[in-house]
Amino acid sequence: MCGIVGIIGHNDISAELLKMLHGLEYRGYDSSGIAVNFNGDFQVYKKAGPLSVLRQEIEGITLQGTSGIGHTRWATHGAPTDNNAHPFLSLNSSVTVVHNGIIENYKVLRKTLLEKGYVMASETDSEVIAHLIELFVDNNPNWTFRDLVVYLSDTLEGAYALLIQFADKPNEIYGLRFECPLAYVQTANTVAISSDIASLIGYDRNINILRDGQAVHITLDNEELINFDSTEVDRLHVSVDWDVKAAEKSGYDYFLRKEIDEQSDSVRALKRTLIDKAEKITAFIKDTNPDTVIFIACGSASYSGVFASVFARHAELKQTVSWEIGSEFRYNPPIINEKTLVIGMSQSGETADTVTALRYAKSKGAKVISIINVVGSTISMIGDLTINLSAGPEVAVPSTKAVINQFISAVFLIEVLRNQEQDFLTQWLLTVDELATVIGKIIEQEEVIKNYAKQLAGHQNMFIVGRGLDYSISLEGALKLKETAYIHAEAMYAGEFKHGSISLIEYGMPVLILLGDESVAAKTIINAEEVATRGGQLFIIDSLAGENFDFSCEVNYIKIPPIKKPFNLISQIVVLQLLAYHAGLHRNINVDKPRNLAKSVTVE
Ligand code: M6R
Numbered sequence: 001m002c003g004i005v006g007i008i009g010h011n012d013i014s015a016e017l018l019k020m021l022h023g024l025e026y027r028g029y030d031s032s033g034i035a036v037n038f039n040g041d042f043q044v045y046k047k048a049g050p051l052s053v054l055r056q057e058i059e060g061i062t063l064q065g066t067s068g069i070g071h072t073r074w075a076t077h078g079a080p081t082d083n084n085a086h087p088f089l090s091l092n093s094s095v096t097v098v099h100n101g102i103i104e105n106y107k108v109l110r111k112t113l114l115e116k117g118y119v120m121a122s123e124t125d126s127e128v129i130a131h132l133i134e135l136f137v138d139n140n141p142n143w144t145f146r147d148l149v150v151y152l153s154d155t156l157e158g159a160y161a162l163l164i165q166f167a168d169k170p171n172e173i174y175g176l177r178f179e180c181p182l183a184y185v186q187t188a189n190t191v192a193i194s195s196d197i198a199s200l201i202g203y204d205r206n207i208n209i210l211r212d213g214q215a216v217h218i219t220l221d222n223e224e225l226i227n228f229d230s231t232e233v234d235r236l237h238v239s240v241d242w243d244v245k246a247a248e249k250s251g252y253d254y255f256l257r258k259e260i261d262e263q264s265d266s267v268r269a270l271k272r273t274l275i276d277k278a279e280k281i282t283a284f285i286k287d288t289n290p291d292t293v294i295f296i297a298c299g300s301a302s303y304s305g306v307f308a309s310v311f312a313r314h315a316e317l318k319q320t321v322s323w324e325i326g327s328e329f330r331y332n333p334p335i336i337n338e339k340t341l342v343i344g345m346s347q348s349g350e351t352a353d354t355v356t357a358l359r360y361a362k363s364k365g366a367k368v369i370s371i372i373n374v375v376g377s378t379i380s381m382i383g384d385l386t387i388n389l390s391a392g393p394e395v396a397v398p399s400t401k402a403v404i405n406q407f408i409s410a411v412f413l414i415e416v417l418r419n420q421e422q423d424f425l426t427q428w429l430l431t432v433d434e435l436a437t438v439i440g441k442i443i444e445q446e447e448v449i450k451n452y453a454k455q456l457a458g459h460q461n462m463f464i465v466g467r468g469l470d471y472s473i474s475l476e477g478a479l480k481l482k483e484t485a486y487i488h489a490e491a492m493y494a495g496e497f498k499h500g501s502i503s504l505i506e507y508g509m510p511v512l513i514l515l516g517d518e519s520v521a522a523k524t525i526i527n528a529e530e531v532a533t534r535g536g537q538l539f540i541i542d543s544l545a546g547e548n549f550d551f552s553c554e555v556n557y558i559k560i561p562p563i564k565k566p567f568n569l570i571s572q573i574v575v576l577q578l579l580a581y582h583a584g585l586h587r588n589i590n591v592d593k594p595r596n597l598a599k600s601v602t603v604e
Contacts, residue, residue: 002074002086002100002602003027004182005199006163006173008067008191009220014058017070018051020192023199025051026395026592026599027100028074031085034058035096037170038065042096046071046085050593067171069163071098074598077106078123088127090134091118094167097133099126100195101180102603104158129156133164145174146226149215152176153228159352159602161195172219177210178228180602181350181378184208184218191218196600197374198393201240209236209376238376242393256396256484256591260577261443264436266401267408269390271432274412277387278429281369281413282420284385288367290341293417294334295323295410296357297345298601300403300479302326304345306472308410311566314469315418326353327604329360336364343369343413347394347402348600349377356604358382371409373402396592397599398484400577403476404439407570408432435567442560442574449575452539452556453485453582456510462487463501464576465531466514467494467524469569473514477576483594485583494520494527507535512579516543516569525549541575543568 003024010016017034025032032054033046043063047053051072071086078084087096103109106125109132114120118131129152136151137143152162159179166172175182175193184193185204192203193216200207210216213228225233252258274281293312295305305323312321319341324334336342342361346354349372359382362368370383373391380386389405415428456462462481464474474491481489492501494513505511513528515521521544532538532553540555542548545562560571584591 003072003195004069004098004100004161004163005195006069006165006175006193008171008173008218009189010066013065013068014063017068018055019202020194020199021051021070021072024194024196025072026397027195028072028598029593030073030075030080031082032070032072033085033087034068034070035087035089035165036063036065036068037165037167038063040167040170042089042093042165042167044087044089044096046082046087048080048082048085065170067165067173069096069098069165069173076102076603077125084122084124086126088122088124088130090130092134094137095130095133096165097126097130098163099129100161100602101159101178103128103156103160105156109155129162145215145217145224146230148174149176149226149228153178153213163193172217174215174217175210176215178212179352179355179378182210183376184216186218186223189220191220193218197240197376198242201242205240207238207240207376209238211236211381212378236376240375254396254592256398256400256581259394259396259400260574260581262392263401263404263574264439266391266405267432267436267439269392270405270408271429273388273390274409275426275429278422278425281385281387282416282422282425284369285341285416286420288341289339290367291319291339293319293321293341293343294361295343295345296326296329296354296361298326298351298353300399300476301345301347301351301406303472303476304403304406304410305343306475307407307469307569308414310469310472311411312414312417315414317414317417319417321414324357326351326357329357336361336366338365338367340366341369342366343371343410344379344383345371345406345410346379347373347389347391347399347406349374349379350600350602351379352602352604355379355382369413371406397594397597398480398580398591404570404573407573408435411566431564431567434563435571438561438563438567438571439574442571443578445558446578449558449578450582452558453579454586455537455556456481456487456579457485457583457586459508459510460488461504462489462510462512463492464489464512464514465492465494465497465524465527466517467520468517469566470514470517470520470524473516473569473572473576476573477512477580480576480580481583483597484580484589484591485587486589486594487583494524497527497531502531502534505531505534505536509536510539511536512539512541514541514572515549516541516572518544518565521549525551529553541572543572
């Protein structure tokens, strides 16, 4: 949450900062701001609202200076107002700061600063950092980079990625990382530093990633990287093969729609990654020889764990496979030991709830596989083994292509637990191509789906119903409709309806029925008819081979071309994505940036 950027070496500095922030806006869009250092004076512009408001504010103003920092905010402390927007200036304007994370002891720090005569211009936890640095420098005129880092890491409690500029050091940026991401590139004439590699690849693909507890001081021709605790620095460089165009809209109205279209390619990319890595994964699992497997994740990423835990039962695994929500894991103390394999699933690789849960599991002796989409992310570094989802950059806040790849990789791991023969695994992975083809065929039915979405958009409440493996798909569908179309969609086990929730059914209420798990389809249909009898309006998504099922009532039917289990079930997600997308458009929602959300949830 919140994106921070900094750049040195550009004449058109405001345009460059806005460009970088544009690539990070999905991390938060409550406000944005920039500070440019021109000959020792900071020019600060910050506005509540999305980046477009800031863009408008500085249109026609030529900002001089060749370095600066910027911020896009997801509000935690203090409402989304101009005053609470970053960057923050210190009292005497000698320091500017942008911050991602939460300073947990800010109230104490604020009180101390107020007592010393400092004046707070905002209600945020972040502003104190700028004043503290100014105070530190005033008290320590001969300070060094290391002194500053020791002071800040000793003083600040919580999570932070910080960028700091001093008025009298125009072409220098200081960055600190503690539990929030930070990475940078350094080319012949540019330094760029950011929360996210997506806004760096336009400058260079060779990215330097700060590890937790590291700080950097960069200029155009120098760079010093240190650990907070003065231990030897372990550098991390990654080379990112993401296509720069993949992070652009390329003619689409919305990233969300573009990313839905990209799914055939992204599942093929994952297939290649898994084929390359199959031996390593197999060896790791053999070595770990787990008797318990726990998937840990949040939101959409967690549903692949729900799916895998049911799939494992169908596969008759000898291990117990379960799933847990990251934010709950530590508080409902789980039984963990060296025979526990934990699988952390996260697109961003930065979700704080998942990070803390995985660290906790590791501290109790579990082995961890991290499945992420962002190389060098925090979760990628926690894993004893890391698998890249290979979905390419995902910009829309509602996750699509990463989710499909999360389902595939979760099921793949179940297959590895069941059968470690390399030929079998390669053959299994080759069938992922069929899913890629079917995704294209589902998208060809967009007009029909769009029409159904229009009907859904007229309702505030709906159910998505499935049994067995279909239930995890209904969870994903419900979340997608909630976040993208603001429809209160509830996932429901088909058999559970009659135990209470069916009382909500009234004439015309939409109920979406998933028919992907053949072992329970006949029973699901009976439950669907019970809903229709009470006035529910049925929408059927059928991914099973054979003719359409017969219903005694009128139904809206979407038939998916048949493919092998479990890919038929996973393919149903694409229909749900398109329904959510079009229902969102009908409701005039900015489907790339739904209200109150951020893509990378780096606070607990
Ligand atoms: O980056 P992660 O995969 O860890 O994110 C987890 C969830 O926050 C994420 O899946 C969220 O639910 C999305 N908004 C779903 O579209």
